[in-house]
Amino acid sequence: MTSSAPAPEPPADDPGVESIGLDSDLGWAIRLVSGAFRRIATGSVAALPGGPRGYLVLMAVVSGPPRSQLAIAQQLALNKTVMTYLLDDLEAEGLLTRQPDPVDRRARRVLITEKGTRALDEARARLGMAEARLLGDLDPAEEQQLRQLLERVARTARLLEIDPAADCR
Template sequence: MAADLPDRNSAARATDRPGDASPFALGLLLRRAHWHAAAVMGEALRPLGVELRHFAVLIVLVNRGPTVQRDLAAATGTDKAGIMRVVDDLERKGLAVRKAVPGDRRVRAVEITPQGLELFDAAHAAAEPLADRLAMDLGPGETEQLRDLLTRLAHPAHDDV
């Protein structure tokens, strides 16, 4: 059995350091880049009184319109209890409302309010200079190239089939 395991001394170790060749390297680097981007974008949202988890729901509501909570959970990678807390927060802040879904008394759709749309637009304005800071170490054309590559990773062509 031990003969089937790779030699521990020669196996690539998973790290997120530049040049790592392990099979985990890309995922680990993406995770580190996400942490960095989330911290920077959180700076833009903090003065507006919301966090990224709130803004993620607002993004879905702007893109899809009124959306039931289970679909919000799936779209944001949040569990059922977590999405309920976020929607409760958004309602308390006047940024979203729950409305009855015609034909199903048990289900409520979440809808962004005019105040939520104002905050959504304000967040984009506040994030603009910080977004530039995220890409300050990239050269000419590299921001667009990175955006294209990440879009292809996040939305693989074979998922559309």
Template sequence: MDGLPAGFESNFSWLIGQVFHAHVTESQRALEDFPASQRGYMVVQAAVSGCARNQLEMSKILGLDRTVMVYLVDELVKAGLVERVPDPADRRNRLIVATEEGRARLLDATERVAQVDERLLAPLQGADRERFREMLRQLVGHRHDDPHGACARAAAIADGGK
């Protein structure tokens, strides 16, 4: 294949690492004005989607250290993008909920990240792009099982339901 060093054509670690590095580098540039860059973007996205109820769940889903998560959420609260609100099911717990400003900033940032994705996936045809994304979803889904429905519960609360 063109552009690949000899001996690395079948090295999964190297191949996925190259794609990851290219995406991280370009998306960091696209998100340079977003508080906490990519990490902040992912936290706000998790808050909007409701896939995690609190900092601990978010840190697990996003693969971030719990202590880093505290400082990250603090920064996003200070920027007005998320807020900590009492969990109606457990007052000791605080939910991380996106503000209207957070939702607006996320929409703008998501458009920029989508442009990064399009540039990165440009060598693939339309059907191949979707198949690649589907395969990634299968791999990630296999690692992020949600047997207790936490994402659905958090989404309902984030939308004002119980």
């Protein structure tokens, strides 16, 4: 998704990141991009119960076969208690349903409803427009490359989250 709008220019009194060496600092870039994405994307999913977390839950539910709420909580790195309240809110809005797992009656599978599918599609469309604003300075090939690279880095980050001993201290 690209936007025809040009990228905003830095303020005239901004000394520029190049003059102080921040342009090559990964932490600075990630912080800036993450903050901008959070600001513009949060409004895109605000209509969903739980906002960004609710969006991620719905995305996880549609991204594969029905799974338990515990499996989804682990995938999203959400506390089990938080996940329960979030699912309660999404279910109360009619966006998903929880059903006993036919294999393990103690577990509950989480399924999206038709209303949930419509709400997710609307949120994805709004989020797509927000992403287009943020990535508007990239051509389609660069955007695709950035997404692929971020997916790879995210997988590594997830492994570091699972195994803290693997981090580089």
